[in-house]
Amino acid sequence: LGRATAYQNIGNTFAHLGHTEDAESNLRKALALFEQVDEKKEVARTYNWLGIALMDQGYLDKSIHAYQQALMLSDHISDIQKAAILNNLGECHQELFDVDRALMYHRQALALASEIQIDYLEADLIRNLGVDLWYLGELEEGLACLEKSLAICQKTGQQEIELQTLASLAEVELAFNRVDTALNYAETLQSEAQKISARHYQARGMYTLGLCYQRQAEAIKAGQMWHQALFLAHETNQQGLLWRIHASLAE
Numbered sequence: 001l002g003r004a005t006a007y008q009n010i011g012n013t014f015a016h017l018g019h020t021e022d023a024e025s026n027l028r029k030a031l032a033l034f035e036q037v038d039e040k041k042e043v044a045r046t047y048n049w050l051g052i053a054l055m056d057q058g059y060l061d062k063s064i065h066a067y068q069q070a071l072m073l074s075d076h077i078s079d080i081q082k083a084a085i086l087n088n089l090g091e092c093h094q095e096l097f098d099v100d101r102a103l104m105y106h107r108q109a110l111a112l113a114s115e116i117q118i119d120y121l122e123a124d125l126i127r128n129l130g131v132d133l134w135y136l137g138e139l140e141e142g143l144a145c146l147e148k149s150l151a152i153c154q155k156t157g158q159q160e161i162e163l164q165t166l167a168s169l170a171e172v173e174l175a176f177n178r179v180d181t182a183l184n185y186a187e188t189l190q191s192e193a194q195k196i197s198a199r200h201y202q203a204r205g206m207y208t209l210g211l212c213y214q215r216q217a218e219a220i221k222a223g224q225m226w227h228q229a230l231f232l233a234h235e236t237n238q239q240g241l242l243w244r245i246h247a248s249l250a251e
Contacts, residue, residue: 001037004029004030004034005030005042007026007027007030008030010026011023011027011046011049012049014026015049015052016160018056018198018199020053020200020236020238023049024053027046027049027053028050030042030046031050040073041077043073044069044071044073044081045070045077047066047067047069047073048066048067050066051063051085051089055092055095056200056238058238058242060095063092064089067085067089068089070085071086071089079112079116080116083109083116083125084109086112087105087106087109087121087125087128090104099135099136102132103129106128109121113125123153123158123162124158124161126145126152127145127149127168129145130149130172133145134146134175139176143172146168147169149165150169159196160198160201162192163189163198163205166185166189167185167189167208169182170182170189170211173185174212174215183209183212186205186208186211189201190205199236200232203236203241204229206226206228206229207226207229207233210229211248213225214248214251223249226245229241229245230246
């Protein structure tokens with residue numbers, strides 16, 4: 001049990017640093033050991049973290065499977081964990097642009113979180129809801145959710161969720177054609193990610209900055225930023241981000 005917990009913590013730390021392959025490797029070791037000692041609560045938690053590591057690498061089918069395995073153990077986990085897993089499962093479907101299903105999972109998670117008053121999950125749930133609404137073309141509602149998520153993050157110090165929210169805010173502001181505001185969000189994302197050496201968010205920051213430069217008709221500057229983003233996205237094995245960067249470079 002002690003070794004399993006150690007592997008789980010190492011895996012989580014690698015995930016926060018953007019070392020997704022190392023995170024996956026350690027979490028799989030933890031999972032095998034937790035299953036051996038029949039620690040169902042920790043099996044579910046580890047499946048959830050494994051799903052995040054797989055999602056970051058672009059293995060969305062495997063990620064969905066991991067979250068489903070975690071939910072099968074719902075009798076052994078708290079409502080807090082269940083809400084977190086539903087939130088992540090919805091985010092996977094969001095990545096697949098299966099937005100109706102993503103919205104369904106996120107609303108389920110938000111209802112559960114509101115019912116038991118899970119404050120620290122609120123920021124990520126509202127962020128995801130904002131992205132869902134943005135993808136569905138409801139820009140004003142999506143923007144309002146993202147701004148609310150950012151305010152909660154800054155109040156509660158949830159740095160990782162704040163970085164994700166800044167990236168989404170920049171892209172929504174570009175959809176409104178408010179390039180200066182988008183650029184401000186993108187620059188904040190890049191500088192904050194650099195401060196904590198979060199290389200996966202640095203890559204996202206560079207990609208988002210490139211989108212802003214592209215909108216300013218500075219194609220060379222955008223291309224240079226995307227080439228830098230490519231290097232970091234490869235290094236952190238972010239398949240989904242790599243697709244987006246290549247598509248932008250093609251444009």
